[in-house]
């Protein structure tokens with residue numbers, strides 16, 4: 001029986017990747033349990049575009065963003081090149097970002113360069129911008145794959161909502177908080193705010209490139225077309241502070257008209273789903289040991305991994321690796337809980 005017990009709260013892309021990373025790093029030493037209210041396909045992560053590209057991040061955290069982002073890019077690229085690439089919908093995708101200013105944080109992508117005159121003509125208003133090749137993953141396929149991995153490594157799963165991390169503290173050496181926007185209520189973290197995103201999912205297998213149209217004067221309404229392995233995601237909105245998870249008809253028209261203006265062939269695409277999710281936006285993404293819950297009082301050490309905003313998939317593997325290192329550090333002075 002492994003001597004230490006770790007609980008990961010949350011089963012979105014952050015929680016599942018963190019749980020698997022802890023198992024990989026500390027295999028024989030820990031039993032890992034996931035506690036979450038919602039599992040795939042019901043998490044925010046399931047609805048994301050699965051596109052690698054830091055979005056709505058704080059330039060003050062540039063070093064972390066680059067480190068976590070680069071680690072995640074390499075990880076998805078390796079998945080794409082592995083025999084599991086098809087199962088998780090990992091792919092390389094090239095495309096166009098129309099914008100007046102340079103796209104930040106994409107140095108890691110392949111072949112980043114300005115659009116040629118011919119390429120600007122792809123846009124109906126002849127906009128300039130950049131082209132590059134990045135990676136994508138089909139999150140709706142990736143989360144079940146991670147869950148299978150977690151359970152085959154001996155991981156335990158519990159489905160329930162908690163109202164305080166203290167509920168778990170007596171039973172675990174370390175509790176890792178990966179609750180995304182749930183941390184607003186769970187921790188009372190009002191540094192966290194929702195950034196509402198509405199999208200369509202359509203069947204349009206002829207779309208092979210991504211297209212992102214960034215209106216610098218109106219960042220709430222960015223038009224994007226992301227060709228995933230099974231469906232194309234059309235977006236979207238970025239409404240800061242909006243908790244509404246219902247599909248809004250005004251947003252629907254804005255997204256549909258914007259995408260069809262960019263690529264008129266989408267008018268004939270079959271609509272599969274309309275969806276709204278809340279990005280967990282924080283001033284700074286929080287991956288750290290809680291300064292007030294370091295285990296000195298006999299309670300569990302709390303490690304946080306949340307607040308990734310519009311970049312949860314883009315940063316998930318790097319953040320999960322960092323959280324696993326923090327768990328390893330926290331266990332150095334821990335007393336085994338193997339008999340509980």
Ligand SMILES: Cc1cc2nc3c(=O)[nH]c(=O)nc-3n(C[C@H](O)[C@H](O)[C@H](O)COP(=O)(O)OP(=O)(O)OC[C@H]3O[C@@H](n4cnc5c(N)ncnc54)[C@H](O)[C@@H]3O)c2cc1C
Nearest residue numbers: 010011012014037038045049051162180182197312313314
């Ligand atoms: C429209 C849209 C498109 C996006 N596209 C992209 C993209 O292309 N690329 C990208 O990098 N990012 C994208 N994002 C952002 C990305 O989806 C998020 O950053 C990411 O999903 C956050 O993952 P998470 O695991 O932290 O949170 P979540 O996926 O929300 O998971 C949180 C988990 O915690 C659980 N939980 C919460 N509170 C409690 C509680 N009190 N008790 C028990 N369990 C609890 C939940 O049930 C859930 O299991 C997009 C977001 C939206 C809305």
